[in-house]
Amino acid sequence: MIPVPALTPFEARIEHAELVEKIARWDVAYHGKDAPEVTDDVYDGARRRLNEIEARFPELAARSPLKDKVGAAPSEGFGTLVHAVPMLSLGNAFTSEDVARFDAQIRNFLAFGEDAPLAYVAEPKIDGLSINLRYENGTFVSAATRGDGAEGEDVTRNLETFPESQLPRRLGPDAPLVIEIRGEVYMTKTDFLALNRRQEAVGDKVFANPRNAAAGSLRQLDPKVTASRPLSLFAYAMGEASTSPANSHWDYLERLKSWGFMVNPLTRRCDGIAQLLAAYEELGEARASLPYDIDGIVYKVDDLDLQKRLGFRERTPRWAIAHKFPAEQATTVLEAIDIQVGRTGALTPVARLTPVNVGGVVVSNATLHNEDEIARKDVRVGDTVIVQRAGDVIPQIVGVVADKPRGPTPFVYPETCPVCGSHAVRPEGEVIRRCTGGLTCEAQAKERLKHFVSRGAFDIEGLGEKNIEFLWEKGWVRAPADIFRLEARNAEEKLQKLENFEGWGKRSTEKLFESIRTRSRMGLERFIFALGIRQIGEATAKRLARHYGSLESWRAAMTEEAKDELISIEDIGPSVAGDLLDFFKEEHNVAAVDDLVAAMRNLGGDVEDAKVIEASASPIVGKAVVFTGTLLTMTRPEAKARAEALGAKVVGSVSKKTDYVVVGADAGSKAADAAKLGVATLTEDEWLALIGG
Numbered sequence: 001m002i003p004v005p006a007l008t009p010f011e012a013r014i015e016h017a018e019l020v021e022k023i024a025r026w027d028v029a030y031h032g033k034d035a036p037e038v039t040d041d042v043y044d045g046a047r048r049r050l051n052e053i054e055a056r057f058p059e060l061a062a063r064s065p066l067k068d069k070v071g072a073a074p075s076e077g078f079g080t081l082v083h084a085v086p087m088l089s090l091g092n093a094f095t096s097e098d099v100a101r102f103d104a105q106i107r108n109f110l111a112f113g114e115d116a117p118l119a120y121v122a123e124p125k126i127d128g129l130s131i132n133l134r135y136e137n138g139t140f141v142s143a144a145t146r147g148d149g150a151e152g153e154d155v156t157r158n159l160e161t162f163p164e165s166q167l168p169r170r171l172g173p174d175a176p177l178v179i180e181i182r183g184e185v186y187m188t189k190t191d192f193l194a195l196n197r198r199q200e201a202v203g204d205k206v207f208a209n210p211r212n213a214a215a216g217s218l219r220q221l222d223p224k225v226t227a228s229r230p231l232s233l234f235a236y237a238m239g240e241a242s243t244s245p246a247n248s249h250w251d252y253l254e255r256l257k258s259w260g261f262m263v264n265p266l267t268r269r270c271d272g273i274a275q276l277l278a279a280y281e282e283l284g285e286a287r288a289s290l291p292y293d294i295d296g297i298v299y300k301v302d303d304l305d306l307q308k309r310l311g312f313r314e315r316t317p318r319w320a321i322a323h324k325f326p327a328e329q330a331t332t333v334l335e336a337i338d339i340q341v342g343r344t345g346a347l348t349p350v351a352r353l354t355p356v357n358v359g360g361v362v363v364s365n366a367t368l369h370n371e372d373e374i375a376r377k378d379v380r381v382g383d384t385v386i387v388q389r390a391g392d393v394i395p396q397i398v399g400v401v402a403d404k405p406r407g408p409t410p411f412v413y414p415e416t417c418p419v420c421g422s423h424a425v426r427p428e429g430e431v432i433r434r435c436t437g438g439l440t441c442e443a444q445a446k447e448r449l450k451h452f453v454s455r456g457a458f459d460i461e462g463l464g465e466k467n468i469e470f471l472w473e474k475g476w477v478r479a480p481a482d483i484f485r486l487e488a489r490n491a492e493e494k495l496q497k498l499e500n501f502e503g504w505g506k507r508s509t510e511k512l513f514e515s516i517r518t519r520s521r522m523g524l525e526r527f528i529f530a531l532g533i534r535q536i537g538e539a540t541a542k543r544l545a546r547h548y549g550s551l552e553s554w555r556a557a558m559t560e561e562a563k564d565e566l567i568s569i570e571d572i573g574p575s576v577a578g579d580l581l582d583f584f585k586e587e588h589n590v591a592a593v594d595d596l597v598a599a600m601r602n603l604g605g606d607v608e609d610a611k612v613i614e615a616s617a618s619p620i621v622g623k624a625v626v627f628t629g630t631l632l633t634m635t636r637p638e639a640k641a642r643a644e645a646l647g648a649k650v651v652g653s654v655s656k657k658t659d660y661v662v663v664g665a666d667a668g669s670k671a672a673d674a675a676k677l678g679v680a681t682l683t684e685d686e687w688l689a690l691i692g693g
């Protein structure tokens, strides 16, 4: 055996995985079945070796599923794996116009003419869950679910139960040193029905649809359960790769097949929109008779270099889109209309329905959008209505079935908040009526807290909506800062400690405190997003964070005087700027933010400056750049995307704060503005030289 200090990281990782697997198996045998597989000496020796490896390679300890486990039965949760390349989602197209727009945007970005050849690959969109499979030196090393896109659950041991025909353990000699293969784990319709029959027979839970069954089967803490479930895998994408195994997506798929992966046989290579739409029609007709569920078709630009140039928006690639099949519909009775109050005070009508099966999912709530929609469709309680669901979106009420008995009275939309009783007002020209209670409205305050802890925001594990409700009722968490005082508050408490309540328990309470402590250090962009200011979504929060850099400079700039600078930021207009300034005009908001920062610092955390790309990596980090005129080597959208990817801020107009004005052909007044203000101007060639071509 190689002494631990002599192990390379790669060897350590392999041995670590083997040890974890072995120990977990022995644990199950010992604790779960009272049937030890090995002697205590062998067991202790393996544990010692594991500890030694983890001491030297702490990153392995962090992902060890045995972490914190003292020889207990199956672990309480999965370890996590950080994705080397984020796992993003896809934008949606619903109509052929959407598809045409997708193609046009790509051509526009790349300066391809309308008729220039542009090859796509069209693939069925499998309704399962995505998986990242990592191979090093041609050998399978780990598997992770998508999770939040940045990190997923380590399900390596579960994937190891897949047969070689679904998951090759070794790739061919032509595989890159490191390659991540991505695909979809799914369950066939027949396997799903058979599984549910088995589950029902033994009184176990039945699954709503094949997708849930696949997810439930893969995310099992005991790999033996996964092994007993009929899962399948289609490979269709690439994560990290040390070298590119192909020039086109199509050739990559061929390569995957040669390595032993299943690639969907209905994949087509297409040239132009007409062929994409033909593939959509073909697949739509085949859909019902396929052995597995699909919810659309994915179009991907075939050329991998072009994919790279096109890159990503916030969460979705520019080079691919999902064209969804029409929504599934059903009819049912509208039992009630409830009015919910959101975090910004918006009143939204929710339909409560007699539960109905819509395309495999039982639906009992649906959105009615807003008061005008209800009036326009004359939707009444007691009506028979058409419900529709498409993909992951909230089910909607499409309309009333006219020839069924109608509800007796038209719905009267409330003009006061159903939660706090404040006036609910609807400004001229807007569709949404809002409660004016602000944070004195319990609903708004609670919704803001839920937003604060949600995924894109502070993402506090163990603090979901239910627990927020509970802590609110208890009076312990009424504002974000209270979350960071929770542990201290609980320590002071004598009788009503959290761990004494049902569903909390000592371990989960401790875990919650731990994740709160971890989150007391938070990046500026998430921090801004978490405040839940109207119109400030993730993308805008990120722009603000990148622009201002630190909490202090951002706060200092939230004044009327600095409004011009605010509006100069790309995608921030007067309306968004107005909402931001309004937020900081309210003293209670300012106090809540101060209190929050103080509570975070009290736990040893802080708001971290926005992450900028290393200065050494790019000379334009943090620089404000204006493009003007026509560029020859790339289109304006591509130039903007590249500049932003390198850490620059692309702004629309020239001011004293602009660092560079890149002047293309036929430039107008902006070049003159630059000269007047003494801002540096660059030709296109100089710009390319600056950013490295």
Ligand code: IVH
Binding pocket: 088, 089, 090, 123, 124, 125, 126, 127, 128, 129, 130, 146, 184, 236, 237, 298, 317, 320, 322
């Ligand atoms: S490509 C950068 N191809 O759809 C995006 N995704 O909405 C890479 N999916 O998370 C994804 N079939 O779970 C791709 N042929 C296919 C797919 C597919 C199903 C799922 C996948 C992804 C989701 C995005």
